[in-house]
Amino acid sequence: MSAGTYTPRPGAAPLGRMIAAQTALETRMLLRNGEQLLLTVIIPTLLLVLFSAVDIVDTGAGESVDFLAPGILALAVMSTAFTGQAIATGFERRYGVLKRLAASPLPRWALMTSKTLAVLVTEVLQVVLLTVIAFALGWSPQGNPLAVVLLLVLGTAAFSGLGLLMAGTLKAEATLAAANLVFLLLLVGGGVVVPLDKFPDAVQSVLGLLPIAALSDGLRDVLQHGAAMPWGGLGVLAVWAVLGLGAAARFFRWE
Numbered sequence: 001m002s003a004g005t006y007t008p009r010p011g012a013a014p015l016g017r018m019i020a021a022q023t024a025l026e027t028r029m030l031l032r033n034g035e036q037l038l039l040t041v042i043i044p045t046l047l048l049v050l051f052s053a054v055d056i057v058d059t060g061a062g063e064s065v066d067f068l069a070p071g072i073l074a075l076a077v078m079s080t081a082f083t084g085q086a087i088a089t090g091f092e093r094r095y096g097v098l099k100r101l102a103a104s105p106l107p108r109w110a111l112m113t114s115k116t117l118a119v120l121v122t123e124v125l126q127v128v129l130l131t132v133i134a135f136a137l138g139w140s141p142q143g144n145p146l147a148v149v150l151l152l153v154l155g156t157a158a159f160s161g162l163g164l165l166m167a168g169t170l171k172a173e174a175t176l177a178a179a180n181l182v183f184l185l186l187l188v189g190g191g192v193v194v195p196l197d198k199f200p201d202a203v204q205s206v207l208g209l210l211p212i213a214a215l216s217d218g219l220r221d222v223l224q225h226g227a228a229m230p231w232g233g234l235g236v237l238a239v240w241a242v243l244g245l246g247a248a249a250r251f252f253r254w255e
Helices: 015-032 034-053 064-094 097-102 108-136 145-169 172-189 201-207 211-223 231-251
Strands: none
Touching: 015 034, 015 064, 015 108, 034 064, 034 108, 064 097, 064 108, 064 145, 064 172, 064 211, 097 108, 108 145, 145 172, 145 211, 145 231, 211 231
16 A cells, blocks of 8 residues: 555535535425425416316416416426525525535535526426426427527526525515515416406506516417517516626625
8 A cells, every 4th residue: 555545635626516516405405395395396286287177267268278387387487496596595694504605615606506507407397297297287388499498598597686686685584575475476467377468458568577477478479379489588588687697696695
């Protein structure tokens, strides 16, 4: 045995390995949290099944599930990227978890990258589950899969920026209350289960600029009506993504 076989080699792991490890940890924390599962899995699933099976809301011509499935996919993105991430990050900030992680070799931008990647992993699981349920309910999607992916990615970026902005500027209790309130308001007024054309004309133009409305209507244009590329919805989401992520990077407080 040569000398130095067990010589310690202190130092940070490669950046890619650190991000992968933190992403795996963040994903496990998301999936183990009962409140997170309620927001990200149970509520969207129940809404999809209930409104597809019971004629509560007039969704227009065709099967209800064809209208509802794109909106519920948008709701799943919002529940994970915005509501769940804002609440979890807000309490991590309150308890000093972010402050301690910021002192580790993992750069702050890499920590936020890991959180975003964990959100994307969770969303993939959500989309698969909700798609299977929607198919079982008789869903017949159409359109360009690339457009769907672009909408989901931009929607995730937009809601992640807004969630991190809220978590990094408000107290944890305020974040908890505000995130849940925004979730409920956007569920009702964002075109998820109630068509925007059911609202007054003056309100429709404002609601159409919300990220949840842009995402749900964009997905509906593609998956229900077969649109090639919903540039309007993509543009609205891109603006929200730039504004949200930019503001989060500028105003996020780690303590």
